[in-house]
Amino acid sequence: MLEQVYVDNLEYIMNAVISRFWEVKSLQQMSVEEWESLCDGCGRCCLNKLEDWDTGEIHFTNIACSLFDGTSCCCKDYENRFETVPDCVKLEPQDIANYHWLPPTCAYRRLEEGKDLPDWHPLITGDANSVHRAGISVQGRTIPEDGIGVDQYEDHLVDWVDKE
Ligand code: SF4
Numbered sequence: 073m074l075e076q077v078y079v080d081n082l083e084y085i086m087n088a089v090i091s092r093f094w095e096v097k098s099l100q101q102m103s104v105e106e107w108e109s110l111c112d113g114c115g116r117c118c119l120n121k122l123e124d125w126d127t128g129e130i131h132f133t134n135i136a137c138s139l140f141d142g143t144s145c146c147c148k149d150y151e152n153r154f155e156t157v158p159d160c161v162k163l164e165p166q167d168i169a170n171y172h173w174l175p176p177t178c179a180y181r182r183l184e185e186g187k188d189l190p191d192w193h194p195l196i197t198g199d200a201n202s203v204h205r206a207g208i209s210v211q212g213r214t215i216p217e218d219g220i221g222v223d224q225y226e227d228h229l230v231d232w233v234d235k236e
């Protein structure tokens with residue numbers, strides 16, 4: 073599981089839209105605010121995954137972390153999440169090369185791979201809800217992990233997370 077950062081400051085978004093900082097700075101050169109604003113709030117990284125032990129391939133399920141809100145796609149206790157979910161991953165610029173398991177739509181992965189932000193990204197549209205309207209977020213498509221054993225995860229594999 074993984075850190076989520078949400079863009080909720082309209083003024084900040086609009087300044088970012090104008091400056092297009094992601095086109096002139098590397099991930100490592102960005103300020104904390106710039107780095108965090110790259111997160112589109114899709115929630116894909118909050119889905120539980122299975123890793124193929126032979127190939128290392130990651131397979132996403134529709135089973136979400138216990139702190140995930142499947143409607144807003146926000147973490148219900150982001151500030152204190154590590155107390156409840158100690159294995160939630162905090163994304164750091166210096167570790168980005170290790171985040172190949174992020175979904176292909178994720179801005180961190182895309183920029184690391186030399187791609188641009190997609191048209192629906194909030195930093196392009198100036199609207200935090202554009203990720204939902206574009207059908208990229210997991211909104212309404214998840215079930216909570218509570219009560220589901222790991223041995224049942226194979227029944228919940230989904231392929232839409234791997235699509236852009
Ligand atoms: S997959 Fe990437 S863009 Fe989407 S919520 Fe996670 S960190 Fe943010």
Ligand code: SF4
Nearest residue numbers: 073074118137147160
């Ligand atoms: S604690 Fe869970 S819901 Fe919150 S950011 Fe981490 S993976 Fe996502």
